[in-house]
Amino acid sequence: MEDYVRFNQASWDERAPVHATSRDYHVEAYKTDPKLLSQVVTFDLPRLGSVEGLRGVHLQCHIGTDTVSLSRLGAKMTGLDFSAASLAEARALVRDSGDDVDFVQGNVYDAVELLGEGQFDLVFTGIGALCWIPDIRRWAGVVAALLRPGGRLFIREGHPMLWSLDDPREDGLLAVEFPYFERKEATVWTEGGTYVETDHVFANNTTHEWNHGLGEIVTALLANGLRLTMLEEHESAPWDPLPGMSERLPDGEFRLADRPWRLPQTYTLQAVKPG
Incomplete structure (x- = not known):
């Protein structure tokens, strides 16, 4: 196992149970409300179109709330993740909710083999x-x-411009500190905590991450024979990425309170494999 995988997997394995019990993921609500959909999937319903009857795979599915949401829209879903602890939570979710979703453990690069x-x-x-x-x-x-020929990729992801920013500054300026383009060397973080509210003290705090420019992502898909059919940038995100600088919108998304048009925070992309 490559070192970066070992570090990242240890981090996610430790955090998955905390995420599953946090109020941010609403796991218990999924078990009691069969119509509940995740915020990420709900945001993109106008762009997603019908998935009824489609066979789908959610890559890097974590604890499975988006995977379950797509299943509830009519797709026959499989979730793939490298974290055994994440998949334990995902399987517990569907066991208790009655949703019909399969989960497979593995690295995303091994997805075709698996x-x-x-x-x-x-x-x-x-x-x-x-x-x-x-x-x-x-x-x-x-x-x-x-x-399959005619099948499609659908992404909602954090914008690479957002990932390149430093933490909010006291003077309110946005500072570009980290790579925008993909680099061979990872950005290595050693940070406690996680993105949900918790008092848990974590032991596995080193992760390896990479950014990818929007042009690099599009070009990679085109180079592999896919046809881009949608690319929409959004000024909001489903979490608060810049605390102290954001305002919450009625739909639960966050954007810059001051001139939100300055920064794309997420994007939605769709690409189709020619039939």
Whole structure:
């Protein structure tokens, strides 16, 4: 196992149970409300279109709330993640909710070997997934191989411009501090805590991450034979990435309170494999 995988997997394994019991993920609500959909999926319903009857795979599915949401919209979903602890929480969720979703453990680069070539009408990936991938072209090749002719990739992801920013400054300026473009060397973080509210003290706090420019992502998909059919940048995100500088919108998204048009925070992308 490569070192970056070992570090990242240890971090996610430790955080998954905390995420599953946090109020941010609403796991208990999924078990009692069969109509509940995740905020990420709900935001993109106007763009997603019908998934009824599609066979779909959610790459890097974590604890499965987006995966379950797509299943509730009518897709036959499989979730893939490298974290055994994340998948334990995902399986517990569907066991208690009654949703029909399969979960498979594995590295995203091994998805074709694990799940089969040309088996899916829909490949989905969500917020905070691509930063764990060192080589975006290799990832795009996996996506293309998983899709059947006529199948599509659908992404809602944090914008690479947002990932390149430093923490909020006291003077309110936005400072570009980290790579925008993909680099061979990872950005290595050693930070306690996580993105949900918790008092838990974590032991595995080192992670390796990579950014990928928007042009690099699009070019990687085109180079692997996919056809881009949608790319929409958004001034909001489903979490508060810049505390102290944000305002919460009625739909639960966050954007800059001061001149939000300055910064794309997320994007939605769709690409189709020609039939």
